Every structure is written in C-alpha cells, then in structure tokens.
Amino acid sequence: MAKRVVTIEPTDRCCPSVLASPLDASQAAELASGFTALADPVRLRVLSILAAAPEGEVCVCDFVEPLGKSQPTVSHHLKILSEAGLVGGDRRGKWVWYSLNRERLADLQAALQPVE
Amino acid sequence: MAKRVVTIEPTDRCCPSVLASPLDASQAAELASGFTALADPVRLRVLSILAAAPEGEVCVCDFVEPLGKSQPTVSHHLKILSEAGLVGGDRRGKWVWYSLNRERLADLQAALQPVE
DNA sequence: ACCTCCTATTGACAGTGGTCAATGCATCGA
DNA sequence: TCGATGCATTGACCACTGTCAATAGGAGGT
Secondary structure, three states: OOOOOOOOOOOOOOOOOOOOOOOOHHHHHHHHHHHHHHOOHHHHHHHHHHHHOOOOEEEOHHHHHHHOOOHHHHHHHHHHHHHOOOEEEEEEOOEEEEEEOHHHHHHHHHHOOOOO | OOOOOOOOOOOOOOOOOOOOOOOOHHHHHHHHHHHHHHOOHHHHHHHHHHHHOOOOEEEOHHHHHHHOOOHHHHHHHHHHHHHOOOEEEEEEOOEEEEEEOHHHHHHHHHHOOOOO
C-alpha cells in the first residue's frame, strides 16, 4: 500500500497586512507595487468593467471606446495590470480577451483588513 | 403646525466599489486618489507603524529613524496621507502626534470587497 | 503572397512624484 | 528676549508615468 501523502493547505497564501504589525521595507515595497497598479482611474475602470462583464472576459477593442483612451494607452494599462497579476490575457484568433484575477485583488483587499 | 422634515440617514457612507459595476470617470478618480496614497512603501510603513502603536499615536520624530528617511521626507509623506484622510495630526506643545483614520482605510478596503 | 484587422511596442513629450539641503515657523525653557 | 528644538515649507534635482502618433507584430481572409 502506498504511503499516504498529506499536503498542508496553505491557509495564509495572503500577503502581509498593513494593520497587523510594522512592515519592513521589502514587504512594504511588495504591497506598494500592488496599490500602484490600482492608483490610476483608467485602470480602476478597466477592473470594474471586467468585474461586470457577463462572461468574465472583455476584448481589448471593447475597452477603447468606454474608456475614451487611445488603443496604445489602453494596451499600456492592460500591461501594467497584467504585470501586477491583476488581470490575464488570452489570445484567441485576432482578439485578446482579458479577465480579472480575483484572487490577486483579494490579496490586496486583505492587506487592508482591520485586525480584531 | 410646522411641516415634519425627514432626513434620510445615509447608510452608505461607503465609497463606490470596484467590483460591483463599471465606474464612471469621477468615481474612478476619487478612488484612484485614495490608492495613490497607499502606493508608496514609506507611506505603507507609516500606516503600519501607526496601527501597531500602543497608544494609537506616533510623534513625527519617532518616524524618522525607523523609516530611514530625512525629516522633510517624512513630513512630506505625512502630509500626503493627511490630505488623503488616512491620518490626522494633533499638535501638543512642540510635538505633533499622528494617528490612523481607520474608517477611511476601511472605505478603501470596502472598495475592493468581492460582490456576492 | 497580399491585404486587412487587432494588439503590442517604440519614441517623444509634458506632468507628476520622491528625495534632501536649506530655510522658515512655532513652541518651550532659560 | 534669546537660543534650542520639533515640524513644515521651499527649491532643486532626477526618476517615473500617462498620453498619443507612428510603427511593428501576428492572425485570418482572399
């Protein structure tokens, strides 16, 4: 009979908290890079549009007109969000479909969670 | 007899949510200004130090050494946090004591709250 | 192969932001 | 009143960032 392998579920996948204890420089830099991605109105609108999309996916071309920004600018912001892990892109034919990474967003949300 | 005036209590003091519905430009700008205040490692460390302070207050002079930044730089970041409503300062004698505005921080946290 | 369409990258520009030295402004004690 | 102390402001510098026009890359269609 094979040995039973037990994998410990990492319940604390979560990032450091701002409110729990003083952050060191590297923890703070890590978190700040996440909030930097959120610190732009265009990118927040991108996230909100993705969150509200019925299929959970939005084509790049469908961002341009609602955001009122040029196509290169939209592509620029999507790249920043992608590098921050907040969205992911999937090329299908000529189009690239972006979707929200809710886990990554929840990590940043948890970093602001009040401690009991 | 005077007319009865009914004031509706605003139960939703809270800011717009990123995940509920697409944000318009002004809502996004409002939220982005909040996250901009969080988008710096020095400021995140300021907030975490304030959150961990036993008395809930920290003197400006007590930030300088832990942060490893000059006094004008610390003052600069405190001003940004103050203008964002995240901290408040109270002058007592020669010293200015800063404290955390947890409600304002909770507002930003709520903006990232997953919708059911 | 060629053309068309969608997306990404480059380059340039103006605006913003973090940093510190120097200085100004209070407050307190002598 | 004077000097010392704590904090804020100014000015300057450099790095970063948002924006768009122009261009490149890639995938289909004819």
